[in-house]
Amino acid sequence: MANSGNGGIFDLGELRSLIDELGGVSGEEREALLAEMAGGHDECDCGDCGSEVLSFPPVEVASAAELAEAVLSVPLVSDARRLAVWTGAREVTEEGMLFPADAAEAGRELGLTGERLRLVWIVAVNSGLLRIDRAGASPGRALPPDLMEFWDGVVMDVLDRTDEGLTGSAVADEHLTEMLATIYATSDGITYAALVEGMLQAHEIGCEARAPEMRRLREELPAELDVALDLLRYCGLFERTADGVRLTPLGVWAVRQDLLREGHDAPLLSEVAGFAELSAAELVDAMLSGEAPSSAPMLWVERRVPEDAARELIKVAASGTAGQRGVIGTVLEEMGPEAEPALREALAEPTMWRHAAVWLGVRDLDAPVLTEDDGTWLAVDTLATLLHLPDAQEAMGEFEALEAGDELLRLVEEVSRSSHPDAIAVLELLGSHHPDTAIAKAARKAAMKARSR
Template sequence: MDEVRLLCDYASDYLDVNELGDFTPVTFEELLLNIYPRKVIAPPESAPETVAAARTLVDFLLATEEIGGKMAARMRALLDRIEPEMPIALADTSKFGMAKSLFSAMGADSLEEGDVSVSAAEEPAAEFCDCPGCSPLPPARLAPREMLAESALRVPLVTDARRLVQWMLAGGRTPTVKGRLRVRDAAEATAQLAVAAPGLLWELAVHTGLVEVEGTAIFDGEDFDPLDTWAAVVEFLVEKETGGAVTGDLSLDEELYGLCDMLYRLQAPVPIPLVMEYLEEIGLLDDGEVDVAEAVRGLAYCGIAERSEETLELTALAVWGLREHYTDLGIEAPEAADLTAADAPELIEGLLSGMPTEMAEADIEGWLRSRTPQQAATELLGAASGAPSVVRGIAVTIVDRLGPDAEPAVRRFLDETELRPHAIHWLSTRGLAAPALSQEEVLWMSVDMLALAISAAEDDPETFAENMAASGPPAHVIEEMWRVDHPEVVEVLELLGRSLNDQNVAKAARKAAFKARSRAIG
């Protein structure tokens, strides 16, 4: 079903298919022979699976009466013709769009998620360590303070803690000598206030300053500030012993910092199975199943996380509170600026800061919506002119999202040496008139694209090698790369020489690197 969903998504994004009834035979031809080869990193042998998904979609369209029998027959006949052609199209590197060409060397997941930041090779969720400063935190997008303050006032955990304090004061009740809630008061609070964990609420109230305890006397706390209190609530939940009162599981309560840290780093809805995998990785499922539904209810009650369908994510309040906590611990926790109103250089710089994928994608879409295609292409390619390869790579990757309306702007950059190959590629993949790429330009663009992948490849050489084996340049191209007048040609060839699985091709890359170094010295 994932393939069917992807077909529908691409049809909607690129072919103006807004309703299922909008599908036509031409839609499938464009999807399978044009869009897929340009956008999807997939080996040629995967074509039958995609065609089979298209046939399943046709069956569904017919069964739901979105199309008639004659239309279904035409679609099936077309798919029969496409099936032997699609593997050829997937293997044809001249059909690759900029995004695919760039990210095929960086990792298939990067492209499918739409990530254009250099944080594409982030560690899997289960790999994160909760040691302070162990790995850099991604920039966080914070909600407005006014909105956060209003939300903090409505968190059930906080409102119940305030109710408990008022109830204690109104009844003249006193805590124990150690400042704890007395057993009889806890039982009465459960019955009268309908709160499940009065002991936890009282400890929270004392910790956050909602109430002051002196001996066995209690007093009104200091003036209540929603965000100051909320910051103390988050610190209490992730650092103090809560005995299972938060999630219903003692061990999970003890690992709440790690779970929140994982969600903070991803800053996106995380599928529940992946959360379970994380819990298994840290050993919480060894002795029995965690009741995920109860845990999620507890986290929602505390204002930490929320569940949407089959995913889990931090609330905006939790993101703010965790950032405050990280800062208190001395951990750098950058804030992500809203890039939708930035100029092109600021947009690219922000994307290079390593923001999470979904945040980057939302900013790019918002940035593009506020400009015409020509304006966007002019600004982005202008920012890339004379810039390092990583900046150029991000710029041309975003420009690759633009349709033919951007043609005049892209065409103006045919006169710039570093952008000319990219501009020619952009024009030709859209069927627009374009000069032929010279052999030197093909080589230069190959080096330029691979230069963008150097950082990610060093972080994850195995994934890089796998993707290069599936869609990297052939040996005869690598052998000639040493001739390219590109500032990073030596680094690219050395990377290929130590990363490629095919030993003959790797040897050719090392020889080419030697020639490139010798040429630079000469």
């Protein structure tokens, strides 16, 4: 969705999930419209990028003193300091690297060879431990007072080397950022088997790898990944566990910095802990106002029995506004089958039973069949979340991305006949803010019809 700061509630992509669940709906026509309406709302609206904005679970980071002390014990950092002292003042190649004879000597005396020596050299130079000019290499500055800024630069140097074959595994290099983000999202780490399987899936989907390549990778990737993880451990990012890997405290800090730079939602536990103590109604209001980050509900649910949490949310939604249902819908979407009893109870609620039917259906659980009218009601309910946003006017600007056409005109007509209490308000919203004059005029006309009924 757009990074609107409203906790992820304006998510017209929710409409797409209704398609296969609506029994009497014209499939191709409604698919075309809803796909059109959902498009573009999963991307950042910062204007500088088109990347998807992701929400990560809140994390705890070690104290600044502990982290700074840990930087000094990272093998890569220690070797960069050793290499800088060893190098002293000497000539370098036109590319600013050690001559082969000096590189061989560094290997003998420091145990640094090949790509590892190149990585350590780059870190030493980029961090200022070594200075390169026309005269060659010479001693640079000492470690800066701000060791975390220094560490951030070291990690960026490491991640920038993936195009040059950082880990020795092409697959690990290709998907290193995804791997770091995945492990960041699992505070207890990830098993080795799950990591291998995740990397294979990422490669198969992201790189459209064919069956022969995947068969080869299934045999080769475990050994490659083992070597890659050793390199990342050397860089201070990973540590081994009994059956897998996890980020080090420095790794957690560094990955979070990178996620924040990319505009993702990666809060500290201290920033969202208070939201976990709120009632369901208070949490929903905080999300609707934009006060709570989109990661707050994750922690709120984690602190409760899933079925009980779902029941609390549904109680608020059943008597609340479309805006509240929009917020609650995004939270319920993240809950698994353990919440089924609460969703079955919701089938008895007039304003929630359609949402509950969709929730059950998409999880292949027994659910009522929805009619075309039910589908329209849900579409109105989702669009009506705009009526309850503090920046509804700005959010409506996203309608400029919609391609007006017969499908949108047809939905406008369907909305005018809907029994949803917000149907007229939604039509008036479209009539006032849709950039296409034909759509806006049709919506105003449909609103007049609906009022006359």
